[in-house]
Amino acid sequence: MSEALIDIKGVRHAYQTASGPLPVLDGLEVSVPEGGFVAVVGPSGCGKSTLTRLVAGLMKPDEGEVWLHGSKVTSPRSTVGMAFQNPVLLEWRSILKNVLLPLEIVPTKLSKAEGEDRARHLLKLVGLEGFEDKRPSELSGGMRQRASLCRALIHQPEVLILDEPFGALDAFTREDLWQIMHAVKAEEPFTGVLITHDLRESIFLADQVIVLSGRPARTQYVLDVAFEGPRTIDHLYTPEAAEMLNTLRHQIEIAQGRAPETTRRIFSVHDRLFLHWVF
Ligand SMILES: Nc1ncnc2c1ncn2[C@@H]1O[C@H](COP(=O)(O)OP(=O)(O)O)[C@@H](O)[C@H]1O
Numbered sequence: 269m270s271e272a273l274i275d276i277k278g279v280r281h282a283y284q285t286a287s288g289p290l291p292v293l294d295g296l297e298v299s300v301p302e303g304g305f306v307a308v309v310g311p312s313g314c315g316k317s318t319l320t321r322l323v324a325g326l327m328k329p330d331e332g333e334v335w336l337h338g339s340k341v342t343s344p345r346s347t348v349g350m351a352f353q354n355p356v357l358l359e360w361r362s363i364l365k366n367v368l369l370p371l372e373i374v375p376t377k378l379s380k381a382e383g384e385d386r387a388r389h390l391l392k393l394v395g396l397e398g399f400e401d402k403r404p405s406e407l408s409g410g411m412r413q414r415a416s417l418c419r420a421l422i423h424q425p426e427v428l429i430l431d432e433p434f435g436a437l438d439a440f441t442r443e444d445l446w447q448i449m450h451a452v453k454a455e456e457p458f459t460g461v462l463i464t465h466d467l468r469e470s471i472f473l474a475d476q477v478i479v480l481s482g483r484p485a486r487t488q489y490v491l492d493v494a495f496e497g498p499r500t501i502d503h504l505y506t507p508e509a510a511e512m513l514n515t516l517r518h519q520i521e522i523a524q525g526r527a528p529e530t531t532r533r534i535f536s537v538h539d540r541l542f543l544h545w546v547f
């Protein structure tokens with residue numbers, strides 16, 4: 269038996285569209301152990317968000333299976349927390365009340381007071397202490413995303429799914445959030461799936477990076493992140509990081525159908541030396 273908390277086995281899926289079926293996933297294999305954090309990268313439109321909907325039970329695959337904590341996913345799961353690129357906070361509720369929203373929707377063992385204590389604790393953990401009574405429009409983009417992270421975690425989900433959550437933020441705010449993510453995970457362990465376009469983000473946050481092929485997506489490449497010890501931004505400037513990023517970049521080029529093999533084959537080493545010498 270597999271130990272995986274999330275197990276996606278041989279998933280195939282096509283959307284029915286006006287112009288016929290659009291195959292999106294074809295042979296997807298993803299396995300995440302309890303407490304693991306997997307990043308999924310791949311070309312735009314290859315099926316990454318579709319994968320997150322399958323894990324959350326928001327849709328069923330045509331073929332294959334999705335398992336969560338030893339049971340097959342057949343309907344929406346409240347034990348999955350989700351955060352997206354656009355935080356979608358409700359303007360008529362305070363930040364605290366936005367974070368508490370899932371507790372009003374999904375069953376919880378927490379009393380009202382416990383829920384509120386937990387929300388305040390999470391907000392403090394992400395550096396939003398003192399902003400509990402503000403409205404979303406009074407916060408910066410990075411702060412709103414931090415609040416949305418607290419909302420995704422409030423009901424102690426078994427799985428946290430992050431679909432390009434930091435994509436709209438500037439580079440420095442994004443790096444701040446990466447560090448906050450590590451601090452949150454240390455205090456509030458979760459099993460995570462992070463969809464991202466940012467390869468640095470993938471190796472900074474995840475312990476494994478899965479590269480999906482172009483649509484219909486299959487699991488094309490799996491990279492185990494080789495950093496040791498607690499991660500700091502400095503890790504991203506090491507030779508190990510450069511090597512991992514290079515590997516991932518190459519895999520993305522293959523997924524996009526513009527692999528260097530094809531371009532490199534145009535000029536051999538001798539051709540290039542010759543061209544260098546001529547020009
Ligand atoms: N509900 C839907 N009906 C039809 N096509 C869809 C639907 N959702 C997504 N698609 C299409 O399926 C493909 C994969 O979508 P998505 O999973 O959102 O990709 P990604 O998140 O990797 O960019 C895209 O071409 C998208 O246009």
Ligand SMILES: [Mg+2]
Pocket residue numbers: 316317318431
């Ligand atoms: Mg998407």
